[in-house]
Amino acid sequence: MKNAVILFTFSPVQSFIAEARRAEDLFNGSAILSQLARAAGEVFKSKGDLIYPAQLGENDAPNVLVARVPADKAETTASRAREVLLKRWQEIAEQARKRAQLDEDDTWRQIWQRQIVDTPPWQIYWAYAEEAESYAEAYQRARNLLESVKHSRLFSQSHEEGEKDSLSGQRSALHTAAHSSAREYWKRMASKPHILPSQVHPEGREILDGIGLVKRFWEGAEREFPSTSTVAAWDFYQAACAQAPQELQRYRECLETVSPRLYQARKQDKIFPYDGDLFFAETLTARRLKDSYNVELPQAELENVRKLLKALVDKVGKAPSPYYMLIQFDGDGIGKKIDYLLARDDAENAHRRFSQNIGAFSNAVRGTINPNQGGFLIYNGGDDVLLLASLERGLQLAIELARTYQEMVGDGFNGFTATASAGIVIAHHLTPLSKALTLLRSAERRAKESRADSLGNKGVVCLTLAKRGGEALSARSAWEDVANFHQWVKAFRQKDLAGVFPYALAREAATLEALPSEATRSLVRYLVQRHTGERVAKATCEQWADALITWADNIRKRTNDKSGLTEVAHWLIAARFIASGGAE
Incomplete structure (x- = not known):
């Protein structure tokens, strides 16, 4: 019996992931893609031999699959993979819909049906070729066929009317006929007790379509993903756990006491289950707490919270x-x-x-x-x-x-x-x-x-x-x-290299690179020596200058950047910025 090589793929990927206003949108969008690819991959695995990916394990599944199946079953197997992928999408969407518990009517359900069921976001393509001569020949023919199919517009489009959603800005936001606008509808939905500010921004400042709802309310990823604020504050949080555990606990206990309604974005963290946004002093204002957390605190309690955060920052020795x-x-x-x-x-x-x-x-x-x-x-x-x-x-x-x-x-x-x-x-x-x-x-x-x-x-x-x-x-x-980029960060952090040096190098870069190589080397050495601390030896200055010149030469060779020294100066600006913790 002859075999066939199948190439199976679906899109969009980048745009689906990129429709995100929060880190959790990004994470759930990626997790959904992986779930769909895994569902299709299991079909190929059960009907033949899945070649790429090599396994469907704990890692995310890619959106391109390669399989080898009996030739007489290639068409039905690929069709079945498509059906299973779309079925899994419907399951994910329904899980999110049930969890959201939003007000629905015929208008709402029509939008949902159009966006999720009738014209789902997925464009699915596949092609296969029998192994007439070899695996390699069949793969190449299938790949060529797939490219031809992908260049054909075989998918339908739907007309989206009214106010557009906040994530894509292209699709109709969900709403009911009873509300004059989608914004009014989502303002009311955001006020429901079971909906957290992390899911829908309060006061109607965020409106979602069907796909946005799925990203916000699906919990199939089975793990919490931190916000960008939490990631930014992560190094500070680790330092606080090690150096200021008592101050950290007092701060947490204060948050729990003054605001029991303050949602715990990271419930799995037993030490500090709140969003890292609360490590930033600018968050602790009446307006920000209302906008971000829908929480209102009396001024006296707010001042006490700010006081305890300051004590934590002082103990750690630096702000996040x-x-x-x-x-x-x-x-x-x-x-x-x-x-x-x-x-x-x-x-x-x-x-x-x-x-x-x-x-x-x-x-x-x-x-x-x-x-x-x-x-x-x-x-x-x-x-x-x-x-x-x-x-x-x-x-x-x-x-x-x-x-x-x-x-x-x-x-x-x-x-x-x-x-x-x-x-x-x-x-x-x-x-x-x-x-x-x-x-x-x-x-x-x-x-x-x-x-x-x-x-x-x-x-x-x-x-x-x-x-x-x-x-x-x-x-x-x-x-x-x-x-060895960390060495430049260290040099700026220890004040061995002056913070103005990268900007001086950037200003002189074009002039320096127009000179003969030895003249360039001499002047870069002079610039380095001029911007180093007293404890830095002359030999070290020369080593640093030579390393920068070599780096610039390599950049010119590996990229199309004519001014390698300008690129190096930009890297050093980034090193200086990291050394300061972004506190410029």
């Missing part, structure tokens, strides 16, 4: 950083690598081993990215990883991921290397998440625009520093040149 990192990590040139492997005599086994290596990397990601290390995993789909991280730990976690990816994914193939690139954004915890995600996509694209080898390897990271109220600043570099 208002900034966090958002990291998108993606394997380079996957398609080119598969082409390379399919050209081998052992094409099928090579492809399987490549899938297994990616699965092994995913397992390693779960061990690396965890709250103990300041990392919070959103999506772990093999070569595609999305996470939030604290300001102090984020870049080092990304460096560790890049190193692990290179070691594991290319393992077992002679002369075969595998790199990943990443976009990283440093964002303020109150910056709209949609804006941070837009900057993240731009950073990832810029990293991916770097020069590639024959296997599509780039190995570049692009970091964007988005100060609140200021213009975003970006810098690119190969991973190996940022491996």
Whole structure:
């Protein structure tokens, strides 16, 4: 009996995830995608041989599946996978709907039916080819067919009228006929006792469509995900647990006493179950507590809460950083690598081993990215990883991921290397998440625009520093040149390197790079020595200057950036910012 190779995929992915105003939207959107992919993958696994992903375990399932099934069952198997995926979507949506317990009428149900059932957000594609000659030949034909199908507009569109939802800004917000507007409807829904401010912003400032409702109220992910405020304050919280446990407990007890209605965003945390937003003094104002928590405190009680927070901050010795990192990590040139492997005599086994290596990397990601290390995993789909991280730990976690990816994914193939690139954004915890995600996509694209080898390897990271109220600043570099980035952070933190140095280097960069190389080296050494503390030896200054020049040369070689020194200066500005905890 002949076999067939099936390629199965669905979309949208990036836009579905990016429709997020809160970290939990981001997390639930990613978890839903994984649930749908896993449901389809189980069908292929039961009817044949699932090749990619290598396993459907604890990691997130990718939205592209590759399977080998009997040729006479290929069509029915792919159709069944589609049915199961859509059924799982309906189950998730109904779970969220029942949990929300909103007011419904015929108008409400018509919108829900249109958005969730009649025209669900998913565009599902598949293609298969019989193994006439070999696995490699069938895979390539199926891939070509799939690309042709994806370029055809086979999906229906629906007309969305009225006020649009807050997450996408494109679809009709849910409402009933009894309310004059969707905003009035959601103002009333937000006031229901069982609906928390973390689910729907009070006073009608947030209106949801069917898909937004699913993201907010589905609990199938089975774990809480922290807000961007919690992630930004994470390093402070860990320091408070270690250095000021009594002050932390007194602060918590005060919150419990003065406001029993203050919702516990992190119920699983026995030490401090509240959102990290409450570690920031600017949260403890009457207006912010009303807007964010729907809580009103008498002025005397509010002053007492602020006093206890100040005592906690004083004991720790520093205030929490208002900034966090958002990291998108993606394997380079996957398609080119598969082409390379399919050209081998052992094409099928090579492809399987490549899938297994990616699965092994995913397992390693779960061990690396965890709250103990300041990392919070959103999506772990093999070569595609999305996470939030604290300001102090984020870049080092990304460096560790890049190193692990290179070691594991290319393992077992002679002369075969595998790199990943990443976009990283440093964002303020109150910056709209949609804006941070837009900057993240731009950073990832810029990293991916770097020069590639024959296997599509780039190995570049692009970091964007988005100060609140200021213009975003970006810098690119190969991973190996940022491996010791923490040393520059340390130099600024210890005042060995003056905080004005990166700006001085940025001003002079274009002039310096127009000079002969030895003149450039001499002047960079002079700039470094001029901006170092007295305890820094001249030899160390020269080493630092030479390292910066080498870094700039490598940036020019690996990217299309002509001014490597400008990029280096931007990296140093980011190092200075991290050293200050974002407290500039």
